[in-house]
Amino acid sequence: MQSPATLSRRFLTGTTPTPTLLHHPNPTSLRSRPTTVRMALREDGPSIAVVGVTGAVGQEFLSVLSDRSFPYRSIKMLASKRSAGKKYTFEDNEYVVEELTGESFKGVDIALFSAGGSISKEFGPVAVECGTVVVDNSSAFRMVDGVPLVIPEVNGDAMKDVKLGKGALVANPNCSTIICLMAATPLHRRAKVLRMVVSTYQAASGAGAAAMEELELQTREVLEGKRPTCNIFKQQYAFNLFSHNAPVLPNGYNEEEMKLVKETRKIWNDKDVKVTATCIRVPVMRAHAESVNLQFASPLDENEARDILKKAPGVVVIDDRASNRFPTPLEVSNKDDVAVGRIRQDESQDGNHGLDIFVCGDQIRKGAALNAVQIAEMLL
Numbered sequence: 229m230q231s232p233a234t235l236s237r238r239f240l241t242g243t244t245p246t247p248t249l250l251h252h253p254n255p256t257s258l259r260s261r262p263t264t265v266r267m268a269l270r271e272d273g274p275s276i277a278v279v280g281v282t283g284a285v286g287q288e289f290l291s292v293l294s295d296r297s298f299p300y301r302s303i304k305m306l307a308s309k310r311s312a313g314k315k316y317t318f319e320d321n322e323y324v325v326e327e328l329t330g331e332s333f334k335g336v337d338i339a340l341f342s343a344g345g346s347i348s349k350e351f352g353p354v355a356v357e358c359g360t361v362v363v364d365n366s367s368a369f370r371m372v373d374g375v376p377l378v379i380p381e382v383n384g385d386a387m388k389d390v391k392l393g394k395g396a397l398v399a400n401p402n403c404s405t406i407i408c409l410m411a412a413t414p415l416h417r418r419a420k421v422l423r424m425v426v427s428t429y430q431a432a433s434g435a436g437a438a439a440m441e442e443l444e445l446q447t448r449e450v451l452e453g454k455r456p457t458c459n460i461f462k463q464q465y466a467f468n469l470f471s472h473n474a475p476v477l478p479n480g481y482n483e484e485e486m487k488l489v490k491e492t493r494k495i496w497n498d499k500d501v502k503v504t505a506t507c508i509r510v511p512v513m514r515a516h517a518e519s520v521n522l523q524f525a526s527p528l529d530e531n532e533a534r535d536i537l538k539k540a541p542g543v544v545v546i547d548d549r550a551s552n553r554f555p556t557p558l559e560v561s562n563k564d565d566v567a568v569g570r571i572r573q574d575e576s577q578d579g580n581h582g583l584d585i586f587v588c589g590d591q592i593r594k595g596a597a598l599n600a601v602q603i604a605e606m607l608l
Contacts, residue, residue, distance in 0.1 A: 258544050258563040258565050271301055275302045275335055275338075276338050276604075277304040277305075277339040282314065288598075289597045292598050294318070299608070304326060305324070305325045308327070309327045311325050338392070341362055342366070361391075365400045365596055371494065376399065377495055381410060382413045400599055401599070405495070406599055407589035411543060415583065422524065424520060424521070425505075426504070429469075429512070429517040431510065434509075435461070440514065450467055468511060469509060469511065471507070472484045486505075512557045515557035517556075518586070519570075522584075526581075527580040528581075533571055544567050555588035564590075566588070568585055568586070
């Protein structure tokens, strides 16, 4: 098995390895990422900065930019002082990682941030003052009035006033919110969701490369009969699951669960929709799964729901009852699409007013880097 670090740094060599861990039995049903680099360095492209480039999502930013041939005339790789000076080869050109400072954004059109909330709060406004459009992957600005919180397939119109050359903040939603709403929104548009109950099964990737590496280490240690190393989550992760490690609030929900509640209301522009969530960490490397129960204002049967989802952008339906084949985290790892299955009427609700669905999506990909780059593409 390749290490998480190997998987997250594949863009550096210009090729995408295909480890057996990520084998897909039917590769035509999900969009695979390109296997070769496509050059996108162009004089007429915007100037780009990637903040937090050495992290798992920062590295995935570069991979997505390359995979999608995002046009750029220049790219800056920015990180903390301790990472400054590292050299990366990206699309056949060598770059030196620069220390993030207040001077980093002069002449930068678009900055992709994934360096944590405190860094975003400090340097996001600085970048905006320089005329940069900041696409921020942290939670720092998501619930700030006037800052668009965007999933391009869901509410791209929220960015209608954001233009290149005029500094602005755009927030990337939480990964669990993105994966959930990619599937729930097409159904919401048809029958209006009144209440949504979400249970998440969240991968190590949501806590970064270090958590992925620790899961791999713990798995070896437990199989060898050793005491597992518990630095990231403070408890055994391998062969176990537990409540999400986000701080628990006075209402009994943790912060991850409340993100799903609040962000859904903002993205759907519906302060009355009822949302409740239970978020769980599971020993999976890099893709989240979610069980979603929906209550609708209007009747919606499972066959129409399945047809709606098959036509939804960025969604693929894997719903084969006869073969008991439905979405899995392995199946969506390194894939752009969110997979939906287990589409069925909720037997506890009368009159076809309820559905259950099961959703899987790559947390690093669509749950973070891909969504941010899609936001940037809307500026071109």
